[in-house]
Every structure is written in structure tokens, then in C-alpha cells.
Amino acid sequence: MPSKAELAEFLRREFPQTKITIESVDADGASVRHTVGEAELRPGGTVSGPVMMATADVALYVAILGQIGIVPLTVTTNLTINFLRKPAADADILGTCKLIKLGRSLAIGEVHLYSEGHPEPVAHAVGTYSIPPDARKKT
Numbered sequence: 117m118p119s120k121a122e123l124a125e126f127l128r129r130e131f132p133q134t135k136i137t138i139e140s141v142d143a144d145g146a147s148v149r150h151t152v153g154e155a156e157l158r159p160g161g162t163v164s165g166p167v168m169m170a171t172a173d174v175a176l177y178v179a180i181l182g183q184i185g186i187v188p189l190t191v192t193t194n195l196t197i198n199f200l201r202k203p204a205a206d207a208d209i210l211g212t213c214k215l216i217k218l219g220r221s222l223a224i225g226e227v228h229l230y231s232e233g234h235p236e237p238v239a240h241a242v243g244t245y246s247i248p249p250d251a252r253k254k255t
Contacts, residue, residue, distance in 0.1 A: 118186050123178055126186050136174045145213040145225065146179035149232075152208050163203040163231075163238075172197060172227040172241035175211035180223045180245055183215065187251040190223075195243040203238040204231040221247050 118126075124138050135156075139147040150156070150171040158164040173195055180190055203209060210230045217224045222244055229239040 117182060117184075122186065123181060126181070126188075127174070127178075130188065134170070134174065136171060138178055139210070141178055141182035143183070145215050146175055146182055147213070148175045148178060148211045150174075150209040150211070152203075152205070157205055161205040163205065163209055165197075165199065168199070168203070168209060168229055168239050169195065169197055169241070171209050171211040171229060172213075172239070173243065175213035175227045176223075176225045176241075176243045176245060179213040179215050179225055180218070180247070183218055184223075184247060184251055187248060189248045190245050190251065193222075193244045193246045195241060197239055197241040199239050201236060201238050203229075204234060207231040207233055209238070216242075219247075221249070223247060 120141050135151045137149050139149050156167045210232050211227050213225050213227045215225045224244050227241040228237040
């Protein structure tokens with residue numbers, strides 16, 4: 117399976133616009149960080165919903181690729197998020213993904229999002245990814 121460094125290089129190369137970095141990846145899932153600055157805030161001094169959704173999506177993507185290898189055409193088919201509380205405007209968003217099911221053609225995982233330094237989650241997401249045919253046979 118790809119290393120954290122290989123996955124990080126893939127994200128840097130294929131998604132140069134992202135501010136999300138990989139904190140860890142292992143057999144159970146992955147953790148990522150989205151750096152929060154003024155551009156990520158919306159009126160009212162809270163992190164925007166799209167930032168949190170992107171963080172959840174990338175956490176799930178990294179967790180899956182960490183298990184099946186770097187298969188770029190593994191794509192999101194569903195992502196549902198529940199916003200639980202206002203995230204801190206002065207803290208990065210941390211996303212922790214746990215894979216629930218990793219099949220031949222579909223992967224399902226859940227992601228808890230946190231404001232760094234705060235114990236309670238600010239959002240909870242569940243997502244499904246489609247894995248291209250034969251992707252699992254190559255790894």
C-alpha cells in the first residue's frame with residue numbers, strides 16, 4: 117500500500133489548490149488537516165461548510181487510497197454531512213476517517229471533524245466512493 121509520503125505527493129501533484137494535508141494513514145482509516153485562515157471563514161466568524169465538506173471528502177479519499185493504492189478515478193458517489201457545532205475560527209479543521217466497508221466496487225466511511233484543540237466534533241460525515249473495475253485486482 118502507498119506510504120503517507122506517496123499519498124501526500126499525489127495530493128500535492130493532482131490537487132495543487134488544496135490546503136489539506138495528511139496527518140496519518142493506516143489500516144483503519146486516515147486523518148487530515150485543513151489549514152484555516154481568513155479565506156476559509158464565512159460571516160459570523162465560523163469555518164465555511166464547503167471547507168468542512170472538502171476536509172471530510174479528502175479524509176475518506178486518503179483512507180481508501182491508503183488501502184487500495186493510488187487509484188485516481190476512485191470517486192465520491194455520496195457525501196452526507198451533519199454540522200454539529202460552530203467550529204473555532206482560529207483553529208485548523210482536523211478530519212478523522214474510519215472505513216466502515218471496503219468492497220470491490222464501493223467503499224464507505226465515516227469522518228468526524230474537529231476544531232484543533234477542541235474535544236467535541238464540529239461535524240460528522242458519511243460517504244461512499246466508487247472504486248473503478250479491476251482496481252482492487254492490481255493491488
